[in-house]
Structures are given as C-alpha cells and as structure tokens.
Amino acid sequence: MLDHLKANNRAWSERKTQVDPDFFTRLENQQAPQYLWIGCSDSRVPANEIVGLDPGELFVHRNVANLAPPQDANYLSVLQYSVDVLKVRHIMVVGHYGCGGVAAAVDGQRRGLIDHWLHPIREVHAHHRGELEAIENDRARWDRLVELNVIRQVKNVASDIFVQDAWARGQALSVHGWVYSLSNGIANDLNVTVRKIDDVPEVLGDF
Numbered sequence: 001m002l003d004h005l006k007a008n009n010r011a012w013s014e015r016k017t018q019v020d021p022d023f024f025t026r027l028e029n030q031q032a033p034q035y036l037w038i039g040c041s042d043s044r045v046p047a048n049e050i051v052g053l054d055p056g057e058l059f060v061h062r063n064v065a066n067l068a069p070p071q072d073a074n075y076l077s078v079l080q081y082s083v084d085v086l087k088v089r090h091i092m093v094v095g096h097y098g099c100g101g102v103a104a105a106v107d108g109q110r111r112g113l114i115d116h117w118l119h120p121i122r123e124v125h126a127h128h129r130g131e132l133e134a135i136e137n138d139r140a141r142w143d144r145l146v147e148l149n150v151i152r153q154v155k156n157v158a159s160d161i162f163v164q165d166a167w168a169r170g171q172a173l174s175v176h177g178w179v180y181s182l183s184n185g186i187a188n189d190l191n192v193t194v195r196k197i198d199d200v201p202e203v204l205g206d207f
C-alpha cells in the first residue's frame, strides 16, 4: 500500500542526509522556526515549498480558507505555542486566489458542516458588500474577497490576547497578510503588516 510514497520518503531522507549528515539529528533535538504560516489546506499551496524553507524553519497551521477564528481551539493552540514557546518573529496569513473555500462561502449552496466553518467569510462579504458588488467581473470579485478574508484574519491574529500580550512584553512579532497566485506561484504581500498594538486600528481599522 502506498509503496510509491514510501519509496519517495526513503529517497528524500537519503538526499537530505547526503547533503547534511547531521540534518535529522539536529532537528530531533530542537525546532526553532522563526515563522508561523496560517494557510489554506488546498493541495496546490504547499507552505514550505513556496517560501523555500526546510523542515524546522516554518511552523504551519492549515485549514479550509486559511481562517483564524478566535474560538477555534486548534488554531489558538498553534498560535499560543508559536508565540509563547517558539517565539516566532513573523506570522503570515496566506490566502490564495481561486480559493474554493472562499467561493463556497458565498455561492448559496448547502454542503453541511463546512457552511458553518466558512461563516466568517460570509461576514467579511457582508461587511464589504458595497465594494464587492461594485466589481462587475466575477473572478475579480472572488479575488477581492480572498484578499479581504486574509486581511480580516490578520486582524483576528493581531487582536488576539496571546499576540497583544507578546507585544506588551516587548517581544518582536509581526503579522503579515499575503495572497498566493496559483497561476504563477508568486505570493504577494497585501501590505497590511502589523508590528505593534497601535498598528491594529491604524492598518486594520476598516476591516
């Protein structure tokens, strides 16, 4: 069963060890990533690969439509561990154009549990209805909702108590919003970076 994956795994391990014999020993003893990636589960958006980082360099949390819901224990556990224990320097919320989760949130179809998971995106949609309805092209409107959702999740992360307490302690921590393009493999910075408590209303006030 899954023999090709097992073979790939053995070959990968061998390649890593050939280049750097201590690679796995070092990782086994400690992980010290500087970055937390909050991204979509979409198979076309592989976190480490996109930013060229090795195992040990990127802490990753992925879910459908890259949400950071303030009541989700899974996300909150990842966030707290990253901020309080690993002391990451940067948190990137990374959405992607063509996100099926974002589209499904607002297409009016019923799918079950996922409709509840995607509820925050319907709130983003309602909050920015005027801007979104003014966009005539369907694809452009979808892309903008993807961006607005990322910005809203950046606001969630930056408003979180764990993050705000870290800033109050003087910990260096930035929260970024990016959107990845499936068509060219480029992740664009939405320039909504938050570096301190005061940035939150200034950068994200309208979101």
Ligand code: CO
Residues within 6 Å of the ligand: 040, 041, 042, 064, 065, 066, 096, 098, 099, 100, 101, 102
């Ligand atoms: Co997606």
